Amino acid sequence: MKTLIVNIVTPDGPVYDSEVDMIIAKTASGEIGILPGHIPMVAPLVIGAVKLKKDGKSEYVAVNGGFVEVRPEKVTILAQSAEVASNIxxxxxxxxxxxxxxxxxxxxxxxxxxxxxxxxxxxxxxxxxxxxxx
CATH class of the missing domain: 1.20.5.440 (ATP synthase delta/epsilon subunit, C-terminal domain)
Known part of the structure; x- marks a missing residue:
C-alpha cells in the first residue's frame, strides 16, 4: 500500500515525521482527508486534531492553527503549535x-x-x- 510522508513543524521545531496511510485535518473550510496521490493544495488549518492513520491504528496531534501543504507523496503541516497526544x-x-x-x-x-x-x-x-x- 502506498504511504504519505508527513512532517508537522512548529516554530520550536519538528513535532512529527513519519509515513502514514491517511491524514484527516480540520481546515478553515471543513475537514479534509488526504490519501497518497492527492492533488497538490495548500489550506489554512484551524484549532483541532490531526488524525494520522497508519497500519490500521490512529495517532492524534493537537494543532493550533497553521497551514497544510499537500503534495502527491508528502504532506507538510506548518503549525503555530502542535503536540502529539502522548506528549500533552x-x-x-x-x-x-x-x-x-x-x-x-x-x-x-x-x-x-x-x-x-x-x-x-x-x-x-x-x-x-x-x-x-x-
Missing amino acids: DVTRAKEAVKRAEERLQHKQDSTDFNRAELALKRAMNRINVYEGNI
Whole structure:
C-alpha cells in the first residue's frame, strides 16, 4: 500500500515525521482527508486534531492553527503549535481551561475576551486529543 510522508513543524521545531496511510485535518473550510496521490493544495488549518492513520491504528496531534501543504507523496503541516497526544501535559491543559473560563466570566474588553476564547479552544483541543475524544 502506498504511504504519505508527513512532517508537522512548529516554530520550536519538528513535532512529527513519519509515513502514514491517511491524514484527516480540520481546515478553515471543513475537514479534509488526504490519501497518497492527492492533488497538490495548500489550506489554512484551524484549532483541532490531526488524525494520522497508519497500519490500521490512529495517532492524534493537537494543532493550533497553521497551514497544510499537500503534495502527491508528502504532506507538510506548518503549525503555530502542535503536540502529539502522548506528549500533552493534561494537568497544564486543564489549568489553562480554568484560567480561560475565569477570564471569560470577567471580560473587560473584546481583546481580552477573544484571547480567552482562543486559549480555551486550544486547551480543550489538547485535552480532547489526550483523552481521545475526537
